[in-house]
Amino acid sequence: MEFEPVIGLEVHVQLKTKSKLFCSCATEFGAAPNSQVCPVCLGHPGVLPVLNKQALDYAVLCGLALNCSISKFSKFDRKNYFYPDLPKNYQVSQFDKPICGKGKITFLINGNEKTIGITRAHLEEDAGKLVHSETGAESGVDFNRTGIPLLEIVSEPDLRTPEEAYMYLHMIKNIIEYLGVSDCNMEEGSLRCDANVSIRPKGQEKFGTKVEIKNMNSFRNVQKALAYELERQEDEILGGGIIVQETRLWDADKNQTFSMRTKEEAHDYRYFPEPDLVPVKLDENYIKSLENQLPELPFDRMNRFTKEYTLTGYDAQVLTSSREIADYYEECANLTDDYKAVSNWVQSELLREINEKKISIKESKVTPSKLTDMLKLIQKGVISGKIAKIVFHEIMRSGKDAEQIVKEKGLVQISNPDELKNIVEKVIKDNKKIVDDYKGGKEKSFMFLVGQVMKATQGKANPQLVTKMLKEAIG
Template sequence: MGEYETVIGLEVHVELATKSKIFCGCSTAFGGEPNTHVCPVCLGMPGALPVLNQKAVEYAVAVGLSAHCEITRVSYFDRKNYFYPDNPQNYQISQLYYPICRNGYLEIEGEDGTKKIGIHEIHLEEDAGKLIHEENGGGSRIDYNRSGVPLIEIVSEPDLASAGEVIAYLEQLRVTIQYLGASDCKLQEGSMRADVNLSLRKAGEAGLGVRTEMKNLSSFRAIAQAIAHEAKRQEEILSGGGRVVQETRRWDENEGCSYSMRSKEDAKDYRYFPEPDLPPLVVSDEWMEEIRGRIPELREEKKARYRIEYGLSEYDIGILTESRQMAEFFEDTVSLCRRPKETANWLIGEAMRLRKESGGGNGYFSFSPKHLAGLIRMVEAGEVNRTTAKVVFEQIFRQDVDPEVYVKEHGLGMTGDAEELREAVRQVLEQNPQPVADYKGGKEKAFGFLVGQSMKATKGKADPGKIRELLKDLLS
């Protein structure tokens, strides 16, 4: 694409983690039976009046502050009119003219270093329902459980130039919002959804080309594929002397292509007017500072502190701060055992391996920091060796056992009697004359075999370092 360059802006919808909907008291829980989390307000019944959810406002302000936005002190809600089966009122309550947050930015690591991505605005609105299409054209059903779930829509400036930058921006946005506790941002459940506005322009030009909007992007993989496909499609049109049409396109992940849904709407198409049933939303200085004071240490701040306080590698820091839950678990464990590197090794190595094997995803660990810290102390004190510690840790991971109790009950404590170890190693040498001869003949691999046999003879309860010392002493 040397002749053209890609220009991308994103509209990211994020479902907020409130327990009730934005304008009524219905549950926002995911996965309920269809049409059970509904009431006259979120079903758009005549005479039902909306009441704004305070927690949704606080989450929106927290996201805005974390994204360096200006907070609009007096904002308003508007009616966005459109007719579609999943929209029970035939309008959506949103914010067009006075969004709650404006003029912010997030920083990402781009191909040429740190890049600032502008955020045009963040506005509050309500979600629509969900259409469930039956196979083979059998019709569609509507579930209104999602109708009225609080959303923020984060509208970026057209500052993104590649799929890689888009993914980096979305990752940064997702981690920030998760740290705030404002949303779980699960793409697979629809609590974070991105629409991609993409256009091409001649390389070096400042103006913007005609853009298309792509919807139905439910994973980072789909987003990257859709961007590559749409950029190629537009380039072929422009190179052939054609004209790109401004439209909304739907991405089909199974087919790996997009198709036109409708012409791209403008604000005039929705006939916006002020929402008559909601008063102005006033965010006072005191309320804003109260919200700011509740914002936790975010990822970039944590990473900077970990470098100084713990002296960990960038790789370790990156993994430990991927989620607020992982970072807090790490810090809680270190506060008990004072061994940051050992704690990092156990979490990044064994804990993540076992979680992957159990299909646990990236959620919370079910064992306690106290028990991991106890195991780390036992290894350091020489009460168990590392091989045994891995066996014990698996039980901690699966059943949250107390490591001291488990080791005692199963007789896994380290064998430390020098004469007992010496006798066990001597017997291994007597029983394996060929490996002994091989080692003395210069075959170093034979030494590893003898170490393994000695550990087996001591039922894995010896210190491997002491076993090596005894072997070298007796073999000499």
């Protein structure tokens, strides 16, 4: 029997507002425990929450970017449950009238377009955080996170593979980062993801019993947890068992999911309208004004890059994977017409360096003008592509101009045949057997000879000239 996976994701995005959703407490990450709290977010009796306008703007912006319908009428509800990190014993969320209704996003997977439906996106407040001592003997509660605005984005069960889920998450993160409304840092918890997973026999329309997976703290872990869970469910069914509706936790160390609670133990949240907050009514002008603030979004920008800079879909996808990288690329593209070369250098050397150094592209000393100046030296034949790597790393290190580095280090390409003549002759003389191999039809041997000349000149010889001279000398 062949099975088809059915996956839906719930993504919590922490909105980057200065203050919390219903009070004026700061939201900064990493502050001393319980230093960013007040009677409102601690749920003292008699206090009144007030909705943060910025959080509302951000939520609507996200909704528009996810092609969601924006509700002109929405309201907040209390989601009731008990947990030590929840001082009010309820979370203010949205139940039947979310701020954002149905939407969809499109992304590329293995070169093909895939569109995934969005069921809804709603605003809610975050809970606090339990902190356990190393010995496990004590636990404390940090309420700094309590009341921080979250946007929960719920997808339709349209995803069919763990890889699709991974790419979907990337696109959500990408879009939100383009909007600048969240840091989307999974390790710091500003982006969190839960998954609903089931399988069904191929061709069957009815969904199988779904299992919810929690506690996945990286995109790769989401992919791994889904792959594990799909296999577990298949084994269970093929072994004559049944799938139990339950919540399972991902254990990244053991690489498996384990049961946390079954449906019988599931919460009944007893949602009811939040009496302390007025419903949110939005008019057309407000929604229009936010629509006008939308930047060009990643998928559109990717498509434009393929056309405007004649890049492949893959290249364009990498270069638009963050707004900073895309901006950097376009700045370069304004300074040179060698779009492909810029694409290669950004994707290989530049991204590798900034990833290794854990800096942002803006912090790199290789500015767009410094990079394109260097590319012009290659174009003019002043330096070879190989030498350019040395120059690149020197710019990265010192921030000096390419031209200056080339002069100081004597890296100018040797394009004068007289300077290369003796070296070419010596290489041929020292490698008689390889020359014979080449004459006998072994093309690879020729590359070895070119390599020897390059080596002898510390990579400074003009490779085209070396090729020409070797061919002439060997005859």
